[in-house]
Amino acid sequence: MVATAGHVDHGKSTLVRALTGMEPDRFAEERRRGMTIDLGFAWTDIGARTVAFVDVPGHERFVTTMLAGIGPVPAVLLVVAADEGWMPQSAEHLDALAALGVRDGLLVITRSDLLEPDLALDDARSHLRGTTLEGIPAVAVSARTGAGMDDLRTALGTLVDRLPAPDDAADVRLWVDRAFTVRGAGTVVTGTLQAGRLRVDDDLELAGTDGTRRVSVRGLQSRGEPVGEVGGVSRVAVNLRGVPRETLTRGDVLLTPGAWLTTDTVDVRLDSGDDDLPRELTLHVGSAAVTVHVRPLGADTARLRLRHPLPLRIGDRAVLRDPGRRRVRAGISVLDVRPPDLRRRGSAAARAVVLDTMDGRADPGTELRRRGIVRRAELAAMGVPVDGLGSGPWLVDPDRAVTAARDLAAAVDAHDRADPLDPGLPTEAARRSADLPDTRLLDAVLPYAPGLVHRDGRVVRTAAAGLTPAVVAGLEALREDLAREPFAAPDAARLAELGLGPRELASLVRAGELLRLADGVVLLAGADDRAVATLAGLPTEFTASAARQALGTSRRVAVPLLELLGRTGRTVRTPNGAHRLRASGGSAPP
Incomplete structure (x- = not known):
C-alpha cells in the first residue's frame, strides 16, 4: 500500500491514472475541478507485485480526509510538480507523515515536460x-509524455x-474510511488492512462512537474481486451482515473479538517540545479523528x-493537530493505554518521572513489573507479548508477589497470635x-x-511450626535477606551469624x-520456579x-541452580554447551 500525497495542483491523480489505468477521483466534481476531495483508490501489477494506492486530497480544507487516508499505510508517494515546486500545503502533509513515523516512500517530481525538475527536486530535498523521509529515492516523470514512468515503476x-x-x-x-450500501448486498465498509x-x-467487533458490538463478514473484495480471505497490507471491502449504513462513519474500526482494549485515556510521548501546546486538539489515528484534552x-x-x-496499543503512532490554526502540532507515541489516576497531590509529577523511563515498546517484563498484577488477556490486548510470563488468567510480577507474600505471612501470624485455637486466615481475608x-x-x-x-478454604502455617524458635528466627532473617535478591545465597559467615549450621539447614x-543447591548453598523454597520464570525472558539459547x-547472582549459585533445573527436566543442554528451557509439554522448544 502506498499513499499519494501532494499539493492540489501537482498532478497526483493524473500520475495515478497513468500508472494504473484507473480513475482515482470517484466524483464528477473532482474531475471537473481537477482537485481531489475525498480518498481515491487504485492498484496495478508491477512484475509479480501488486501495488495499491490511496490518493489523498491536497487542499487545506481536506486535511482531515488526507490524514484518514495516510494513517494506516506504510509508505508514501510524495508528489511535487516541476512547474510549481514545494507548496505550503506540502509542508503540512510532510509534518503529518513525519508525525506518523512514515519512513519510506518515493519523491516524485511530476510535469517534468513543463520545466526542468532539478529546481523542484532540490527545493523538496x-x-x-531532518525528517523521517530524508533520503528517500526520487524520480522525475511526465504523465503526459510518459518520460520517467518506467523508472517510477521500477522504483515502486x-x-x-x-x-x-x-x-x-x-x-x-x-x-x-468509507461506508456505503450496495443493492442486493447491503452495507459495505472499506479500509486498509495493515496486518x-x-x-x-x-465474527468481528465493530467499535465506534456508540460503543462496541459484534458483526459478521458476509463477503470480501480486494482489488475489485471477490475473495474468501485477505491479508495485509491490502485494500479491502467488507460486506457486513445486518448493519445499517447510517450507523457507520469514517473512523469506526473492525477488530478481532476480545483482542483489543478501547480506551479514552492514554499517556503519550510527544515528538516535539512545544511548550505552548493547546489544551484541546484533534487526535488523528488510523482513519479516526477525535477531540482530545491535553494535560502536559x-x-x-x-x-x-x-x-x-x-x-x-502501546507503541501506536498518531497525530495531534490544531484544526483552528490548521497545522500539525505533534506526533505522538502511545506509552500506556491503562494509566493510573492522577488524583493525589504530586501524582502528576511522579507520573512524569515514570513516563521518562518508557520508550513506547511493549516489553513483557517491564510492563509486568510496572503493573505488578494484571490479567493476562488485558496485558496482551495492550500489545504486550505474554508468552513466557506464566500461565493462568492472572500474571504477577515476582517483586509484587514477594511483597504480597510478606503481608500475607504477617497477617497469618498476627491472626494466630490473637486466636491460636483458630489458626490461619479464611481465603477472602487472606486475599x-x-x-x-x-x-x-x-x-x-x-x-x-x-x-x-x-x-x-484457609491459608495456614505448616512445617515451620515444628521448628525451634531459634531456627524460625534465623529463617525469618534469611527471608528478609532474600526478599529483594532472591538468588543471592548467603555465604558461610552469614549463615553462622543467623545460627543456621548444617543441621539447622537440613531441618529447614x-x-x-x-x-539446597550444594553444600552450604541454599535459597528459599520455590526459587527454582522463580528462576525458570526469569530465564524465560532470555533468548531461546543462553x-x-x-x-x-x-x-543477579554469582557463579557459585548459578551453576548448581542450572544443574538442578537440568536434573528436574526444566532445562536441557544444547550441543554447543548452552542451556535451553523445555516447552511446557516437556519437549525442548525448537
Missing part, C-alpha cells in the same frame, strides 16, 4: 532534510520489496483524554491482607511464602522451607553467564 517495485512483511497472525484492526487476516463468515506531564509527555474511546484483586492469585503468591499453604530443607546476569 531541502524540506525533507523496489519500494514494495523493502517494506517489512505484515504479520499474518496479528490481531485485525481495520479502520473504516492479520480477514475471512468470509468471520513532563517535558515531552502528556495525558490525553479522548472524547470517545478508541482501540489503541485482602495481601491486597490481591482475585482469590485465585493466592496460589501464585504462596510459592513466595514458605511455610504457608492454601487448603480447606526437610520442612520445605529452603532449597549461557551460564547470561543466566547468572539475569538472576
